[in-house]
Amino acid sequence: MKNYTVLLDEIVSYGSIPNEPSEIVPILIVISIVVAIAIIATIIAVKRNKSK
Amino acid sequence: MSIKWKTASTNWFMHFCVEVVCFYCLYRLFDGGDYWWIMAISYDALAFAPQVVIGEFFEKHPKIKPFPIGGITLIIGAIIMILGENAGTLFFTVELIGLFFLTIGNGIMHIAGALRTLRVSDGRLSESAIFVGGGSFGVITGRLLAKSSGAFIVIMILMLAATILSELETRSDGSDNNFIKIPCKHDLVKDIPIAHIVLILGGIVVVRGYIGYGLPTAWNQTTIQTIFLFCFMGLGKMLGGVLSDIFGARKVGVLSCLIAIPCLLISNNIMWLSLIGVALFSMTMAITLGGLVSALKDKPGIAFGVTTLGLFLGTAPMFFFGLPSRMICDILITVMSILSATGFMYCLKKNR
Numbered sequence: 146m147k148n149y150t151v152l153l154d155e156i157v158s159y160g161s162i163p164n165e166p167s168e169i170v171p172i173l174i175v176i177s178i179v180v181a182i183a184i185i186a187t188i189i190a191v192k193r194n195k196s197k
Numbered sequence: 198m199s200i201k202w203k204t205a206s207t208n209w210f211m212h213f214c215v216e217v218v219c220f221y222c223l224y225r226l227f228d229g230g231d232y233w234w235i236m237a238i239s240y241d242a243l244a245f246a247p248q249v250v251i252g253e254f255f256e257k258h259p260k261i262k263p264f265p266i267g268g269i270t271l272i273i274g275a276i277i278m279i280l281g282e283n284a285g286t287l288f289f290t291v292e293l294i295g296l297f298f299l300t301i302g303n304g305i306m307h308i309a310g311a312l313r314t315l316r317v318s319d320g321r322l323s324e325s326a327i328f329v330g331g332g333s334f335g336v337i338t339g340r341l342l343a344k345s346s347g348a349f350i351v352i353m354i355l356m357l358a359a360t361i362l363s364e365l366e367t368r369s370d371g372s373d374n375n376f377i378k379i380p381c382k383h384d385l386v387k388d389i390p391i392a393h394i395v396l397i398l399g400g401i402v403v404v405r406g407y408i409g410y411g412l413p414t415a416w417n418q419t420t421i422q423t424i425f426l427f428c429f430m431g432l433g434k435m436l437g438g439v440l441s442d443i444f445g446a447r448k449v450g451v452l453s454c455l456i457a458i459p460c461l462l463i464s465n466n467i468m469w470l471s472l473i474g475v476a477l478f479s480m481t482m483a484i485t486l487g488g489l490v491s492a493l494k495d496k497p498g499i500a501f502g503v504t505t506l507g508l509f510l511g512t513a514p515m516f517f518f519g520l521p522s523r524m525i526c527d528i529l530i531t532v533m534s535i536l537s538a539t540g541f542m543y544c545l546k547k548n549r
Binding site: 168169172176179180182183184186187190191194 | 235238239242243246247248249250253289293391392395399492493494495496499502503506509510
């Protein structure tokens, strides 16, 4: 693993998902919603800028 | 070219302190433990992705002061997380609440620094690049300090000082929070559709966020070498902006992408050559930001948010799939660097 950068090398080391699904799924849903909102906000901003 | 050093250095220090606090908490509480994966991905997502929305909010409400709000939110989050260490069965719940405040505070401080440095820079990239560069130094400092429990009070005082300094700096030129209304003068991109620019430059951030994990650094075995690695990343980010202002963003962007390829591929065991490659690889950060700000002129907060969203989208696959083999990584570094250079040539003006 030391062949790779150590930016967050622990994540590489623990590459497999260690937690119980019951803990992970709700958090992944929240993360997905946050990312979706961010992408939609970006698209709206680009569209608004285009129309100016 | 006269860089506004006071703005640049204050925001460098603020960014440094923000990352010290965040990485101190993450590594102190979770490093290698059962909750490392879930806390690391939650931190990445909640700190990086919402910055588009946070940027839009502070641009719409210029009377609200982002530095004090962000700094205090971050400090509250850090205190909840550190106190939560002794919460027993409620540990995970308390840590998630603390992480929420920490990441939102982190996002607000990033947006505040970006808005300040981009809007007062008269179209230069240096100020925002110097601000961005502070993060790498903070990440490694926070990681190293995480081994000492006594360091927490010191970094809290530093964070408070950074918040006060950043707020005072916005008042030092008499603009107070009105800096959020100063128009951005960046003019780096060609007259092509904004959607193309956002997709291409955002895409460059995504792919470079991903392959950033796969840079060959077999030489990196000791703490001091890791410190060098992070320092060169930070220096690269800062130099990317400064050199762009001197020689032109397009020239610096294309050359740094192309020269980085041989430096990275042949230097797996040669530290200094590898560090030069890492610095060159990091230079594109300021240039993509400059390009996005030029396209979304009156929305620098959103432009900065697009880069952080891109970084999250680039790093997210790591959490699920890890890294491909060394050979695939090398191929990706080569192909993606060439594509990034092509993207810069397509989007950026020749004389800029």
